[in-house]
Amino acid sequence: MYRVILNHIKSALPLFGTLGGIGGFVADILQPVAPFSNYVFFISLGLTFVLLLVMYARQALRELLVPYLIFSASSMLFTGLLLGLGDDNNKSNGVLASTFPALGVFQESLGLIQKDIEIIKEATEEIKQSSAQTAKNTEKIAESLAEMQKGFSSLTQSGGVIANPERPEQFYHNARIYELSGDYGNARRSYSRYFSFKLDLLDPHLRYQTFLKVQEGRAGALEIYSDMYDMDNRMIVEFARILLFDSKTRIQLLDAFIKKYPDFAPAYYELSREYSPSRKGVQQPDDKKSEL
Known part of the structure; x- marks a missing residue:
């Protein structure tokens, strides 16, 4: 056996x-x-x-x-x-x-796998921190908007236009009313007076850019915002100006902006949109990864 x-x-x-x-x-x-x-x-x-x-x-x-x-x-x-x-x-x-x-x-290829895992962990931690910062920014914006809302009590004056505006929300309101009524000259003047208060709110810049692109085209809007940035180089103006560049330049500027201001959440959102199907048309696998 x-x-x-x-x-x-x-x-x-x-x-x-x-x-x-x-x-x-x-x-x-x-x-x-x-x-x-x-x-x-x-x-x-x-x-x-x-x-x-x-x-x-x-x-x-x-x-x-x-x-x-x-x-x-x-x-x-x-x-x-x-x-x-x-x-x-x-x-x-x-x-x-x-x-x-x-x-x-x-083993270097296996080392890359481990490196990717570490990168994912770091990115996850950054997203958590960014989310916390975004929540704080949202609270601040909500408080500012609540204060601005108080200025709309005089909307009945002059058919909706606030006479003798003094506060930023009043100028912004008038700019929107003039824009909707087709009075583009007064609309631009009201927008300019609003921006003179130098508030760090993004939505008014986005609305103003939409208005400018209709009136002046994208190139004209970029020229106006470049002049604004020369006089006021705050973060919000720099970001708004970046949005008016062509896609290739915009991606490069957004990457640099994020390194400069890592806690500004809208920049991450705009950068992810550059790789989305709505911007790319046909989305490649690398685009999907960059979007996420």
Whole structure:
């Protein structure tokens, strides 16, 4: 009986022993992603122990289980040897890659996977911080709008136009009324008076740009906002001016703006729109990734 088992071991050893060694080799190469050598060693150790118990208790299964025992034992021995040779210098990259530089080069692609994971974690954390900042900005804007709303109590004067406006919300209201009634000269003057208060609210700039693009075209609107930015280079004016450039230039300027003002949430939204189907027409996989 034992001679038969020994013959099975001799016949199965080359194939299953090699497979076990390959498994240990792959586990060591994958060390930058996770400690697979540890996993394979302890799993194969437990499996070897179980197989020995079964073969001892069930003689009829010995011949059948010999290949699996060889595979498990060889994996255990190979990974155990690598773990024994491991130290702090090769713990992160694995023994083989630390010993043979060519294998270290092969691991670079696996290192990129780990790098991408870290980038995703950092991006997630930045989004959390940005969301918190956005909530604070939203509260401030809501408070400002609530104050502006108080100035609309005199809407009945002069057919909806506020006579002798003094507050910014009154000039903004008049600009909208003049615009809707077709009095574009007074509309522009009211917008200019509103912007002289230098409030950090984005919506009035967006409405004014829509008005200017109808009257002057995009190039004319950009020229007007460039003049505004020369006199008032606050963040909100800089951002509004960027929106008037062509798509390619706008993306470059938005990237630079975000690095300069990382807490300004609307910039991230506008940059994501540049890669959306509404702007791109046909969205490529890289565009989808950039949009997200």
